Amino acid sequence: METRLRRMREQRNDHNENARRAADSRDSVQEQSRELRERIKERLDEQKEVRARAKLHQAKRDEIQNQMRELITQRRGKRSDEGTKSVVIQLSETIGEIDRIENRIMTDGSLSLDKENAMLKKLKSLIAKRDELMPAAEEFQVIEIDLGDMEGSIQLLRAEADSEHKAMLDANKEADTIWEDVKPMLEERDFLRAEGDRLHNAFVSSREAADGILSPKIKVLLDQVNEIRDELKAQREERERLIREHNQSVRDALKTPDEDEELASSLADELLEKGSITLGGTRTVDDPKPHRGKKRKKSRKIGTRRGKRD
Known part of the structure; x- marks a missing residue:
């Protein structure tokens, strides 16, 4: 069971590692995409300014051409409607x-x-x-119009209109050039976006695979393994406790009175209670006082015998 769980943990770790690598790659790609989008925005803003400049030249050209037409109309002796004059x-x-x-x-x-x-x-x-x-x-007033010299004013207006038209064309050409530079950047942006999505999907898939290993059945199995481990740990601790107690009892049994103060005290108490103590065999040592009296009497008999000689 533990082998199976260990194998599952290794599989889960592999999935998590794959998810981490996918997330790192995704973040790197997204950072590149963000920087690229900023460059694209700068170029598009630049193009927008150029387009606005082209429109301004176009508006000036149209206004100059309108003025020129009015002067031509006046030169021909026709009256222009007040509401249509520039x-x-x-x-x-x-x-x-x-x-x-x-x-x-x-x-x-x-x-x-x-x-x-x-x-x-x-x-x-x-x-x-x-x-x-x-x-x-x-x-829109580019040149001063001299109504007294209509022909000269018309020629000046025509030249100025041509100049504004050329400026408009140049600005539009510049804007088109900017757009040509932007197009490959847009393609790269789309590629990075797709790559970021792919890596994100790989990250999500790996995380789901890792989380799938921790299914309810696996959790039950983990609980069983943990329960068995706890039981084995308790048994091991109980065996260790019994061994320690046995070793301690053996050490206590092998102690001599000079090594064990408690044992020495108990023997002394026993001696005081019985009045005698047996050492080794069956010979009994009596109370000190009667014992001394008998010895003195026996010694006198021995002294009498020493006086006789055979």
Whole structure:
């Protein structure tokens, strides 16, 4: 039974070791994947900035082209609808009207008071409109438009539109190059993700196999083995106790009175109680006083015999 349990423990340890190795490999792969995702994010953020720059160049190009079309329309003598004019054209026309009114007020001395007041009122309205248009026009106003020289302004706008279009194409090309760099990184990311999932599944499988060894039946078997071990341990301790007690009793039996104070005391007590003690054979040593009297009497008889000679 113990051999079977030992074999099961070894199998469980093997499964746990496999699970540990799988977990270490999984963590290493996940760390590589995390670092790779950070690099991908940096490159994609860079690409996003480039795309935003391309869109800005595109918006400027479209606005310049819109201004150029309006100037061409005005050059041909057609009126543009106020609602379709670009912000820059509206601002240029407003500034030109303001300059014209201010110049007339300062130079025309024949203006009546009512006419001058009307022009001042219109000037105030135009200044308010200019202040309203300027923030919106600052983003797209690349060149100053001279409404007095439409042909020159159109040529300048066309050149600037071409420049913005080229900048847009260059930015999009740069963004495409970044994407080409990112694509293999995405493939590696997907591979690391799949490898991490595989190692995690291997980890889970090994842990389940290790836990499966500790099934209810195995736990019952372990309890039985532990119970037998406890019983054997108790028997061994009992045998050791009996052996110790036997050895101690033998040692106590072999002790002499000079080695055992308790034995010496018991013999002394026995001597005092009986008044005599037998040493060796059957001869008895009596009380000291009667014994001394008999010896003196016998010695006198022996002295009398010594006086006779044959």
